[in-house]
Amino acid sequence: MKRVMLIAAAFWTIITGTAWPIDQIYTSTSEKAYFGKIVSMTATVINFEPQRTGPTEISANEITRIIFENSPDSLLAAQKAILDGDYEKAIEVLKKETTEGKRREVAEEIAFCRAYSTAQLAISGAADPIEASKQMFAFITNSTNSFHYLKACELMGDICVTLGKFADAQKYYAKLGQAPWPDYKIRAQVALGRSYLSQNNATAADNAYDEALNIDTPGELADAQRTAARIGKARCMILAGKTDMALRSLNQILDQTEEKQTEINAMAYNALGTALRKAGKPKEAILAFLHVHLAYYTQSDLDAEAVANLEKLFTETHKPNHSRDMREILDEKYKNSRWAKGVK
DSSP states (O other): OHHHHHHHHHHHHHHHSSOOOOEEEEETTOSSOEEEEEEEEOSSEEEEEESSSSOSEEEGGGEEEEEOTTOOHHHHHHHHHHHTTOHHHHHHHTTTOOOTTSOHHHHHHHHHHHHHHHHHHHHHTSSOHHHHHHHHHHHHHHOTTSTTHHHHHHHHHHHHHHTTOHHHHHHHHHHHHTSSSHHHHHHHHHHHHHHHHHTTOHHHHHHHHHHHHTOOOOSHHHHHHHHHHHHHHHHHHHHTTOHHHHHHHHHHHHHHSOTTOHHHHHHHHHHHHHHHHHTTOHHHHHHHHHHHHHHOTTSHHHHHHHHHHHHHHHHHTTOHHHHHHHHHHHHHHOTTSTGGGOOO
16 A cells, blocks of 8 residues: 555656655545645644645544654554554554654654553553643643644543543533534533533533533534433433433434444443443343443443443352453453442
């Protein structure tokens, strides 16, 4: 693939008389990558000069990945590892990589991959959240024009929740809510709802989720966030003791979601397991949490939640060996997580 890219770049140089940096932009709205030159970048839009055909502006909320011209092999490997959910590998392959002398966008991508991977591990309990907050804060401070900026703000908010700094989390979620896209405004309310649930404040969480659902905008991204809000509201029902209502809602959600929606499905099955456990149905709850652990283990924080619940449920159903296996996973992979400290 890299050889083909170099040949294409050389061919373009011959016919135009100018060197052409081949950047590849992957989006959620196209099955093919866009090839060309990034002219400028802000937190919300990339101005793009396509090699042949394609958009001249690409919204940051549509971008799933960018491969920059002259990206070092370690960065390419880290990007792939992140797509695979292997954050330890992403950090490892970038360990000796420097940003010195590199194109600004490449240097920022290296910094983001490091901060993003450390943050994901910290949220699940596999890394130090204080170190993660330092890396992410540095990125947010130094890369305000990166297309990753708003995602970084969301993750910084999540790290603050992990650290119990809920007021700080709300400030970063507010930045996310200032984005020009309705789906991000929904996303900000969903994140705010999660932070309230972490404080067992079902009323405030329910209000945040209602705000999310009241933002009426079409599109897959908005639909996914609205589904997350519905799952959040089911969590609020569980906290309020309305378990039957929660179960009906969650089963309806799972009937409507597609298997490829890994994060949404993992969220729904964890909520379902929690509802079933509260309803006194431990065997059914085990199946729900096992579904997350076996099918969606790359969703680290959600897997940690599932594993922690499985440890307790296996103990309650007199399966000490299985319970011990779950505890080993918690201690090895998620030792710093809130889930490793006990599930109520």
